[in-house]
Amino acid sequence: MRPWDVFTSAEAEIRAMVADPRWQALSPPDRAHVLAARILVTPDGDRWLFGAHARWHLHDPADGRWRLAPPPRGTRARQVGHPAAVLPDEVIPQGSDFHAEPGSTQAFVGPDVPESLTERVRVLLRASGRRSELDYPLTAFDEIFASDVPSTVAAVWGTIMWCAYAPAFDGNERLITVFGEYLCRPLPGDEWVRWLPAPPLLDLTTLVSERLRAGRPQAALRLAAVMADTAQILLSDTRFRPRALALLTMVEPMLRHQGIDDAHVDEETLRQAWLRRRPARLARATFVESDPAAHFSHSVYDLVDTLRFTPDPPAAAAALLADLSDSQRSLPALLDHRLRMAYEELARAGLTGTSAREQTEPDGFPVQGRPGGVSTAPAPVAELAPPDRGSTAAVLGAAYAMGL
Known part of the structure; x- marks a missing residue:
């Protein structure tokens, strides 16, 4: 039996509300009011909202925006109120977005195609x-x-x-x-x-x-x-x-x-x-x-989520994102503040862009469960040592989808 988790509990509650036929009858301000009362705050002050696309959003204290980000499951959090008026429309579930088909970020390395x-x-x-x-x-x-x-x-x-x-x-x-x-x-x-x-x-x-x-x-x-x-x-x-x-x-x-x-x-x-x-x-x-910016944000979400087996998923994701070419220095502005701080720390150390790739390109890492099997991947993936074939394939797929 899995231990109780406040994020999982809040997610289940909001899913039930959005699935209720009465949700469609609510006006956008009323929907915002209902969601604002269910925002979670972790001990570090981060505010989390389970909203549009049945995904978690993290409040950015720098600019007040809500950015897609998987939550730190297992962390203590308390429910607090939040001004409903400042919740943007794009984080409010429409209903249909909660019926998205669940997929998998796994690459086709490790788990075989049937x-x-x-x-x-x-x-x-x-x-x-x-x-x-x-x-x-x-x-x-x-x-x-x-x-x-x-x-x-x-x-x-x-x-x-x-x-x-x-x-x-x-x-x-x-x-x-x-x-x-x-x-x-x-x-x-x-x-x-x-x-x-x-x-x-x-x-x-x-x-x-x-x-x-x-x-x-x-x-x-x-x-x-x-x-x-x-x-x-x-x-x-x-x-x-x-x-x-x-x-x-x-x-x-x-x-x-x-x-x-x-x-x-x-x-x-x-x-x-x-x-x-x-x-x-x-x-x-x-x-x-249809929306490359939204696709990028969801891909980053997937990447961080596949790294949840690590002690610090945002830092692990930043190590992977460091290999992206960002000549215009536009990447940090697209990230949530936890990921942005981890990425900027690497940037200050000169480990972003091609410099990181030059230092971290490996020969590969073993795919567990298949004797003799080896797959190539960005070195941060190899260093992370995913615990099983499924996790390895998920990280590999999410990283490749990001263009890493």
């Missing part, structure tokens, strides 16, 4: 590979696939990579090795880890819109169907599920109502049309496309 999922992708890929490249020319992902590969194959690949939280794969992961015969060059990385680029949604809409411009709407529908079929397969793995669901909600209307996207012959116009179809509850899954 064999049944891989086999279903292999069957779909084989069928897609039989299409003619003349009917399905490769208009995106041409840096990965040979010129005679049909775009139906690229649609499978692109869907997998777009839906992945962090496309860092075990070098021998069958889910990517099944594409071997179609590749024009070796994938980046080595036999331990393949560091694969996460494509923008624009690459997927480029495949479809090119066929629409060419006057081949049925071919465009086939490509959309391949994406939907791939996303449907990916739903069984939480590392894919949130974005796979989002992609299905964007693509399936095109399949159910043929002709709905025929006028969107420009890839960016089609991308915007797809994003408009995404329901509010899946907004966080597509922040990478």
Whole structure:
């Protein structure tokens, strides 16, 4: 039985309130008033609010803003009042944001992709590979696939990579090795880890819109169907599920109502049309496309949260963030004050930017539970020594999603 935790208790209470049908009937000021009465204060004076997107927000004493930050679970805290009028709208739950699909920050190094999922992708890929490249020319992902590969194959690949939280794969992961015969060059990385680029949604809409411009709407529908079929397969793995669901909600209307996207012959116009179809509850899954600033904040939250096994998660996260290039010195302003202070301490020591990377690039660290398995990662991850395979994969995935 887990020990009682004040943050977990407060979170459960607020979740129950937002799930209550009466929440939708409350005005924004009333919602703010209810939340303001449930703010927690830790002994160090930090104020914590469980709010929008079913995530914790930390009050920044420097500018009064509330920033996304995972709480120090296990720490003593007391409930205090807070002026409701100063709670900004962006921290107030709307309701739909509390129904977001839970996902996983784990990379695909350590915990394997389920064999049944891989086999279903292999069957779909084989069928897609039989299409003619003349009917399905490769208009995106041409840096990965040979010129005679049909775009139906690229649609499978692109869907997998777009839906992945962090496309860092075990070098021998069958889910990517099944594409071997179609590749024009070796994938980046080595036999331990393949560091694969996460494509923008624009690459997927480029495949479809090119066929629409060419006057081949049925071919465009086939490509959309391949994406939907791939996303449907990916739903069984939480590392894919949130974005796979989002992609299905964007693509399936095109399949159910043929002709709905025929006028969107420009890839960016089609991308915007797809994003408009995404329901509010899946907004966080597509922040990478619609709100880069929010995506960054949530990615930092994920990174700090994966480091909760450390004595000081913000300091551990700062050690990782130190490897980010920040020539404009804009990063500190985006961080909560605990993380900002830890990062600025590293900056004063000259350990941020490329200087930190030069001093901390390792050969790798073992993935526990798999004899002989080794994966490469930023050195701070190696030094942290995550306690198990799952924790290692989570830190690796969160760090890779941050561009580390």
